[in-house]
Amino acid sequence: MTGLSRRRRLAAVAVIALAAVTGSACSSSADGPADGGAYLVWDPYPQFADDSEWVALLKKCGTSAGVTVERTGYDTTDLTNKALLAAQQGNSPDVLIVDNPVISTLAEAGALTTTDDNKLDVSAMEKNLLGAGQSDGKTYGVPIGANTLALYYNKDVLAAAGVDPAAVKDWTALTAALTKVKAKGKKGITFSAIGTEEGSFQFLPWFWGSGAQLTSLDSPQAVSALTLWTDWLKQGHAPNSVINNTQTTSWQEFATGDYAFAENGTWQLANAEKLGFSYGTIAIPASAGGPAPAPTGGEFVSIPVQKKTGRYETSQKLVTCLTNADNLLTTDTTLSYVAPVAAVQERQATADPKLKVWVEAVRAAKGRTGDDLGTKYPKISEALWTAVQSALSGGKTPQEALDAAQTAATTR
Amino acid sequence: MPSTTETSTVVRDQGGAATAAPPGPPPTRSRRPSRWWAWGFLAPVTIYLAAFYAYPLYRNVELSLREYTVRSFVQGGAPFAGLDNYRTVLTDPAFGPTLTHTLVFTAASLAFQFTIGMALALFFHQHFPLSRTLRALILVPWLLPLIVSASTWSWLLNSDSGLVNAALGVIGIDPVNWLTSPGWSLTSVIIANVWIGIPFNLVVLYSGLQAIPTEMYEASALDGATGWQRFWGITFPLLRPVSLITLLLGLIYTLKVFDIIWIMTKGGPTGSSATLATWSYRLGFGNLLPEFGPGAAIGNLLIVLALIAGLVYIRIERRQQLR
Numbered sequence: 001m002t003g004l005s006r007r008r009r010l011a012a013v014a015v016i017a018l019a020a021v022t023g024s025a026c027s028s029s030a031d032g033p034a035d036g037g038a039y040l041v042w043d044p045y046p047q048f049a050d051d052s053e054w055v056a057l058l059k060k061c062g063t064s065a066g067v068t069v070e071r072t073g074y075d076t077t078d079l080t081n082k083a084l085l086a087a088q089q090g091n092s093p094d095v096l097i098v099d100n101p102v103i104s105t106l107a108e109a110g111a112l113t114t115t116d117d118n119k120l121d122v123s124a125m126e127k128n129l130l131g132a133g134q135s136d137g138k139t140y141g142v143p144i145g146a147n148t149l150a151l152y153y154n155k156d157v158l159a160a161a162g163v164d165p166a167a168v169k170d171w172t173a174l175t176a177a178l179t180k181v182k183a184k185g186k187k188g189i190t191f192s193a194i195g196t197e198e199g200s201f202q203f204l205p206w207f208w209g210s211g212a213q214l215t216s217l218d219s220p221q222a223v224s225a226l227t228l229w230t231d232w233l234k235q236g237h238a239p240n241s242v243i244n245n246t247q248t249t250s251w252q253e254f255a256t257g258d259y260a261f262a263e264n265g266t267w268q269l270a271n272a273e274k275l276g277f278s279y280g281t282i283a284i285p286a287s288a289g290g291p292a293p294a295p296t297g298g299e300f301v302s303i304p305v306q307k308k309t310g311r312y313e314t315s316q317k318l319v320t321c322l323t324n325a326d327n328l329l330t331t332d333t334t335l336s337y338v339a340p341v342a343a344v345q346e347r348q349a350t351a352d353p354k355l356k357v358w359v360e361a362v363r364a365a366k367g368r369t370g371d372d373l374g375t376k377y378p379k380i381s382e383a384l385w386t387a388v389q390s391a392l393s394g395g396k397t398p399q400e401a402l403d404a405a406q407t408a409a410t411t412r
Numbered sequence: 413m414p415s416t417t418e419t420s421t422v423v424r425d426q427g428g429a430a431t432a433a434p435p436g437p438p439p440t441r442s443r444r445p446s447r448w449w450a451w452g453f454l455a456p457v458t459i460y461l462a463a464f465y466a467y468p469l470y471r472n473v474e475l476s477l478r479e480y481t482v483r484s485f486v487q488g489g490a491p492f493a494g495l496d497n498y499r500t501v502l503t504d505p506a507f508g509p510t511l512t513h514t515l516v517f518t519a520a521s522l523a524f525q526f527t528i529g530m531a532l533a534l535f536f537h538q539h540f541p542l543s544r545t546l547r548a549l550i551l552v553p554w555l556l557p558l559i560v561s562a563s564t565w566s567w568l569l570n571s572d573s574g575l576v577n578a579a580l581g582v583i584g585i586d587p588v589n590w591l592t593s594p595g596w597s598l599t600s601v602i603i604a605n606v607w608i609g610i611p612f613n614l615v616v617l618y619s620g621l622q623a624i625p626t627e628m629y630e631a632s633a634l635d636g637a638t639g640w641q642r643f644w645g646i647t648f649p650l651l652r653p654v655s656l657i658t659l660l661l662g663l664i665y666t667l668k669v670f671d672i673i674w675i676m677t678k679g680g681p682t683g684s685s686a687t688l689a690t691w692s693y694r695l696g697f698g699n700l701l702p703e704f705g706p707g708a709a710i711g712n713l714l715i716v717l718a719l720i721a722g723l724v725y726i727r728i729e730r731r732q733q734l735r
Contacts, residue, residue, distance in 0.1 A: 012704035081697055087486040101700050107483040108701075197700060243592035243681050253573070320469040366480040375482075378701035386682055395594050 026290045038068045039314060040093035042083070044076035044299060044334070053334050065314050071238075073182035073204045080105065083304070087111035092304035095322075097144060100132040101197070101377060103300050104369040105257065111304055114138040118312045120305045120319055129340045132367030133300050135374040141302035142323050144380065145337030147266035148294040149205055150357055155278045157186050157260045163281055170289040171209075171228055178237040183261040188237035190253040192245040193229070193392055195229040198380045199385035201368070202247065202263055202296055203206050203229070205284040207384070208366065209292025214373060214380050218399075218406040224392045226398035230391045243392050265297060269336045283364070296365040298337055336364040382410040469715075475708035485704060497705040501713070504706075506683055506691065513598055514687040518666045524606040525662060526601035526655070529613025534647070536614070537621045545612075554611035565604040566591060569676075580645070591677050594684035601659045601685050608672065609665075613658055620654030621647070652732070660725045664718045688714050 041058055048054040051193035053070055062069030072093075074082055080102050086092045098106065106112050115122055115138070122130060122142050129408060133141040153165050162182045163177040192202045206229065207214075212222035232238040242250065247264060252260035257277050263284065272279055283291035301322055303315045322326060325344050332339045332348065338358050339345050365411045369377045387405035390396045396404070420471075476497050500508060511613065531621035536547045553561060568575050569590035577587040590600040628646050663732075670689040673679055679686030679694060688710050696707030 021652040033415075063698050077697075080700070081702075084482065084486060084702070105482055105702075111486050194679045194683070196698065240589050240592050241573070244566070244570075244677065256573075269442050271536075314615055375701050382699055389680055390682040393589075393592055393594050393684075395684075 002005070004288070030035065035124065037066075038070045039065075039095065039311070039318060041069055041071045041095045041097070041318070042079065042093040042369045043071065043073050044099060045080045045097075046073035046075055048073060048334075052078070053330060057322070057327055057330060061318050061327070064321060065317040066319075067235050067314055074124075075100055080405060083111065090307060092306065092307065094303070094311055095318055096304050097299050098302065100143065100254060100296065100298060100300050101368050103133045103140050103302060104135055104374040104377065105136055106302070106304075108263075108375045112140045113303045113305055113312065114140055117309075118316050118319075120316055124228040124343075126342060127339045128363070128365060128367065129296055129298075131370035132296060133302075135369075135372065141300035142319060143340035144299050144301050144323060145328065145332040145335055146296050146362045146365070147285060147338055148296055148335050149202065149263055149356070150281045150294070150361050151189075151284055152262045152264055152272065153259055153280050153282065154254070155280055157181060157257075157277075160184055161260070162188065163260070168285060170285050171287050172372075174285055175228075175232070178232065179235075182235075182237060186255060187239065187259045187262040189232065189263070190239060190245065190250045190259050191242055192247045192250045193195050193242045193385075193388050194244060194246055195385050195389050197381060197385070198247055201297065203384065204293040204368070205263070205292045208294075209284065214377070214384075217380065217384060217403045217409055221287075223398050223404050226388060226391050227401060228315070229388065230398055231307070233392055243389060266295055266338060266362075267336055267384050269354070269358075278372035281354075282349040283357060283361050291361065291364050293364050293366045294361055296362065296369045298340075299351065305346065310341040323359060323361070380409045444550060454514070472708050472711055475704050476706075476712050478705060479713060480704045483700065485702075493705065498713075500548075501706050501709050506686070509683065510686050510691050512687060513685065514667065514689075516598065517602055517687055520602045520661060521609060521666045521669075522604075522606045522659060522662050525609035525613050526659060529610050529658075530617050530655075531623055532610070532614045533617035534643070536618060543677070547618075550614060551611045553608050554615075558608070558671045559675060561608055562672045563585050564606065565600075565672075566676045569600050571601055592681055594681055597677045597681060597685035604672055605669055606658040606667065609662060613662065614656045616654060617651065623654075624650045653729075656728060660721060663721050667714060667718055667721075688717075 012252055023171045039062060043054075045054060056072050076099055079098055083092070083096055083098060083102075083106060087106070092111065096106075096112075103112070112175045120139075122139055126141055126146075129143045129146050130139065133139055133143065151168075155165075158165055158177070158181070161177070161180040163180055168174050168177055174278045181188050203225070208224060208226040210217050210221040210225040210228075212225060216222070226349050227239070233240060233242070239253065241253070245253070250262060251264055251268055251271065253259060254264070255271075255275055257275075284294055286292035301319050303312060303319060306312065322331070323340075325341060328344050329347060331337075331346070338355065339348055345362070349356045350376060369379070370374075373380065383405035386408070387396075387398075387401040390404075391398045391401040395401075477493060478484075478490040478496070479493040479496060482492045516677060532550065536543050567573075569577075571577065571587060571589045573591055574590070576590065580587060588596055590596050612682035624647065628650075629642060630644050632646060668689050669687070671691050673685055673687060674693065677685045678698075679690040683691075692707045692714070694707075695703045695710065
């Protein structure tokens with residue numbers, strides 16, 4: 001009995017100590033950047049430490065705007081929730097850099113200012129990239145850089161199979177190339193068809209390349225795109241693991257050197273240089289030939305709504321500084337992105353001729369939330385990746401899977 | 413340390429109050445401060461419980477009863493929707509399969525974890541050479557961060573380059589699409605979860621075994637009991653309280669397992685390994701456009717399931733005490 005009560009008392013003391021510690025921790029953080037000259041910037045680039053060029057650029061832009069910048073890097077999937085919660089609590093950062101399809105969600109939540117409020121000049125930006133940040137004729141942010149998908153190929157594997165990558169201009173040619181590669185005992189193509197946004201992102205070039213539209217998931221064109229992927233799996237041109245592949249694991253498969261093709265993005269360019277074989281890139285072919293429109297990836301810089309509207313003026317200076325031509329070049333080179341401004345794209349392509357394919361791919365690319373889909377896109381996308389998964393895993397035929405997807409996307 | 417002086421004053425106060433209570437009301441001067449002391453000690457715990465347990469729970473219930481869109485989540489003013497979110501979830505075609513997966517996942521995980529854990533505990537109870545080292549090795553799954561063990565399992569079970577399929581190939585069995593076929597994905601995540609759960613069962617049951625007096629085994633050996641009779645006659649009944657708490661803790665833990673499934677299969681393909689926990693996360697955070705209401709509703713259903721299990725446990729325990 002006495003032992004028990006002593007233990008209880010000790011526990012009480014421990015709780016008091018804990019409360020004291022957490023209390024002081026709270027108060028010390030609350031003293032932080034509440035009113036001072038510091039401007040908060042959130043970005044999805046946790047890979048950049050405080051001594052990186054990106055953070056140096058943020059500090060420099062802060063200094064020229066006459067304020068200090070406090071920057072926090074979040075994991076990209078984490079940032080959407082963080083941004084929504086911050087908006088709910090009324091403590092949004094002054095500048096928020098987020099993945100482009102998130103812009104429409106945050107705009108729908110009323111968490112972002114429009115260019116009418118914040119006076120940002122977006123006239124230099126490429127229209128197809130800016131599309132992801134626009135809804136109902138209003139613009140909610142500026143692209144800081146773009147990436148998209150193309151096909152990486154293994155030169156050695158293709159040479160051994162007698163395939164000329166320049167001749168892979170349509171789906172028939174691609175499938176023929178895969179058959180030749182398989183005949184040589186190598187593996188065909190790897191991509192990511194995982195049950196998340198990543199899966200839809202990877203399927204969209206084929207979906208759009210067939211002529212299908214996101215408003216009608218069950219069209220014959222859409223079925224032909226999904227049939228293409230399903231047949232590749234059935235015939236062993238693509239590994240079964242694609243159903244669970246992220247874009248990173250898919251890249252790891254390609255890096256083994258066994259695969260002829262891999263669908264992946266601009267951000268892998270730095271890793272591509274480290275491959276143990278020589279590689280090349282071609283645009284993803286459309287069904288009938290020519291490059292297919294790929295979805296645009298990459299982030300937008302936005303200015304979240306603040307109670308103190310006077311802060312917008314400085315925030316606008318910060319964003320303008322981050323997105324001026326020279327700084328875009330620095331940022332997009334570090335991120336291995338394609339710049340959202342035509343003039344800077346030219347400079348990038350001249351500096352590194354390998355980027356030419358990517359610049360062209362970005363120019364042909366489409367925003368996922370564009371075409372005024374906005375916040376309808378997430379539902380469509382979930383239905384689409386579910387359909388891709390159920391067809392690839394053999395649960396349903398492509399037609400059945402897409403019929404179900406269209407129902408799910410329109411009824412909920 | 414300041415805590416010792418505080419403790420000693422409380423001892424004096426409480427002791428004084430306790431002895432003074434039976435004969436009559438103690439002088440008010442000494443009683444008031446002791447009550448303040450009591451409240452003072454109670455306050456941090458109460459504040460802590462209210463801030464970190466009661467309020468989040470209340471918010472979760474509130475989320476599930478209102479119709480939240482991203483707009484009303486940020487701007488406020490979400491209309492009260494009653495049980496609409498629960499109706500949405502219960503009538504969703506995915507509800508039936510997901511509930512079944514949750515129950516199968518929990519039941520299968522518990523059954524295998526407990527049986528294997530018990531077998532290993534009995535095995536290690538015999539103290540043979542190297543038994544300590546081997547027992548320590550078996551604890552490894554418990555010590556690894558879940559992200560490590562789940563990723564390792566997803567590499568092992570990879571359809572094309574996984575070690576498991578390679579091993580099956582050696583003995584002439586066709587590769588199995590462990591993570592990518594709807595028929596196998598649930599089994600795969602159960603296997604991984606059983607592997608992770610065995611050490612916990614082993615440790616708790618092993619310590620339970622050590623509490624059983626050895627004289628009982630000696631007496632039964634003199635009476636000529638076989639090993640099997642010893643297990644069912646002595647070990648199992650005497651381990652019952654420990655077994656029950658192990659199973660209950662395992663149940664609550666397994667019901668809400670999320671990370672292993674999310675890392676290995678994301679609940680897929682096409683929801684074939686989704687449980688209530690992964691479904692709730694997918695609704696709330698797995699999509700660009702969060703659906704907080706239905707997500708919170710599923711979270712509350714999970715809490716209710718765990719609560720029912722807890723009540724059943726209390727009931728069984730009470731019945732045992734009455735006996």
